[in-house]
Amino acid sequence: MTPIRLAIIEDDPEVRQMLHQYFGRQPEFACVIIADSAEAFLAELTDAIAPQVLLLDLGLPGMSGLEMLPFVRRRLPDAEIVIQTAFDDADRIYQALCGGASGYVLKNTALDQIKTALLEVMNGGAFFSRSVARRVLHHFKPTPTAQPTLLSEREHQVLLGIVDGLSDKQISTRLDVANATVRTHVRNIYRKLQVSSRNELISRAARGQL
Secondary structure (H helix, E strand, O other), X not given: OOOEEEEEEOOOHHHHHHHHHHXXXXXXXXXXXXXXXXXXXHHHOOHHHOOXXXXXXXXXXXXXXXXXXXXXXXXXXXXXXXXXXXXXXXXXXXXXXXXXXXXXXXXXXXXHHHHHHHHHHHOOOOEEOHHHHHHHHHHOOOOOOOOHHHXXXXXXXXXXXXXXXXOHHHHHHHHOOOHHHHHHHHXXXXXXXXXXXXXXXXXXXXXXXX
16 A cells, blocks of 8 residues: 655744654655644645645644645645644634644544544545534534524434544433434434534534534
8 A cells, every 4th residue: 555645844843853753654655745833844845745644733834724725725726635633623723624634633642542633534424533523613603503494403413413422332421311212213314414423523513503
């Protein structure tokens, strides 16, 4: 399998080295650009080493990660972007989503979970730390679906639980139904709303696309 070309843009030298060392040992990835700023990344970027996925810090010196997103979208329209940052305020998260990020993880996220996030977005999904998903969805509380007639009343209740960041078990407790019943409703919601994962559902809800 050809390794996924990864770029890491992180200004903290210890974090940058840790990420570089970890992903350098992962056979699924090839670290093609390691940069300490947006400007350094853009200066190093060429067609020959164009990354397929970026792990991007927001609090960069000079051009911020948020300011960098439009440049990435123009230069690398097919690349996926996962934000890794200490910032978890809803406004910044929402701006990153609107700027084209497919994932958003906090800096206390375990390395194996960051790897999962990168693989998830490369497979067409989305990935958010649970606390991040809950924060943005509560702040921008979306209408759970623009097509309410597609879902039954119970499916609608399960969908509310999903966008609230609850697990299947927590939803079953909230609704006082069996776990298996919740899983059936979740499958029906995925089918009716044409999504393939919880993260995709949360991502679309955060963008107001349901």
